[in-house]
Amino acid sequence: MQKLQFEALRRIGLTLAVAQELIHLLEQHPGCIPVRVTEVHRETVRLDDGTQDLPARRMPSLARGLADQDDAVAVGDWGLARCDAHGDWWLTHCLQPFSALVRRDGDGLRHIVVSNVDTALLVMGLDLDFSLRRIERFLALVQASGVRPVVVLSKPDLCADMPRALAQLQARLPADVPHVVLDGRNAAAAEVLAPWLAPAQTLVLLGSSGAGKSTLANTLMGHAVQETGATREGDGRGRHTTTSRSLHRLPGGACLIDTPGVRTLRPDASEASLAASFNDVARLSLQCRFRDCQHRGEPGCAVREGVDGDRLNNFHKLQREMRRDTLTALERRQQLSEWKARGRAGRANLRAKRGE
Structure with missing residues (x-):
């Protein structure tokens, strides 16, 4: 049986829990070696065994098995690989991830972003990229996945009013979510993030294009591993310099996954995880006059009185998305028919008022 090279694998994020699962799997498949997935492409993957x-490529049986479960190989996965007689490597097995960041697409289907992550660095620029609604959306994604979030505010040199921006952020963030301010181009960024960069820890960078994720990744690595680009002058939006997810080893022993920038995403959240992200809404709802208060137009609503209006609107929007994602295909069609009927009725009333 292939022995587990613990120290080598620890350099790519091996934990005791993962090691136990890998040892059990190796006992069943002695011709394989333990690996971690560092990149995923359409036809191929890149693996790291701790030394090389x-x-x-994915073994067809693995791909079919995951597809049957509406799943797929993701960056950060642990598994087994073997080399065939022609010298080609095959990913044969994947462990069930201990954590996974999952998003929903427009049809409500689940997609794994990355797996086996300890901390998510939510990068947001203090320039035109600054958006409290977006950071709340990222928090809902991360906290629903059981991953620790850290808000990273980049580009402080472009912020016209730092105290105001920090006050706005602190008013909207849950008290247990840390936030830091750093210049992603400065080597001191590693010192600021040191509490989350311990050996064998895995972190993921999330944020919109142009927020400074790739710049921060290059700084933490000590050399350029990702291309960087300037933002557009008109709206501060960045160009997609990072086009795929990739896992890198940091000099101090942690692992970092960089991801392409996104400005909008739909978290795979539940009622409970959404309540954790908006704990002020959950706490104040206990003081509402009505137990089933929706925090809209009901009298005696403590939430509307105590929560910022924009934050509450964002909560309602995420709640609608979450509930829509749980609908069946038939329920979606019925809902669409109702919306169309309301639209036709509204247009008919408008024509009647105009005397048309």
């Missing part, structure tokens, strides 16, 4: 980078 291995280009590989």
Whole structure:
């Protein structure tokens, strides 16, 4: 049986829990070696066994098995690989991830962003990228996945009023979510993030294009691993310099996953996880006059009185998305028919008022 090279694998994020699962799997498949997925492409994957980078393909049986479960290989996965007689590497097995960041697409289907992550660095620029609604959306995604969030405010040199921006952020963030301000180009960024960069820890960078994720990744690595680009002058939006997710080893022993920038996403959240992200809404709802208060137009609503109006609107929007994602295909069609009927009725009333 292939022995587990613990120290080598620890450099790519091996934990005791993962090691136990890998040992059990190796006992069943002695011709394989333990690996971690560092990149995923349409036809191929890149693996790391702690000592070398291995280009590989997914074993068809693995791909079929995951597809049957509406799942797929993701960056950060742990598994087994073997080399065939022609010298080609194959990813044969994947462990069930201990944590996974999952988003929903427009049809409500689930997609794994990354797996086996300890901390998510939510990067947001203090320029035109600054958006409290977006950071709340990222928090809902991360906290629904059981991953620790850290809000990273970049580009402080472009902020016209730092105290005001920080006050706005602190008013909207849950008290247990830390936030830091740093210049992603400065080597001191590693010192600021040191509490989350311990050996064998895995972090993921999330944020919109142009927020400074790739710049921060290059700084933490000590050399350029990702291309960087300037933002547009008109709206501060960045260009997609990072086009795929990739896992990198940091000098101090942690691992970092960089991801392409996104400005909008739909978290795979539940009622409970959404309440954790908006704990002020959950706490104040206990003081509402009505137990089933929706925090809209009901009298005696403590939430509307105590929560910022924009934050509450964002909560309602995420709540609608979450409930829509749980609908069946038939329920979606019925809902669409109702919306169309309301639209036709509204247009008919408008024509009647105009005397048309």
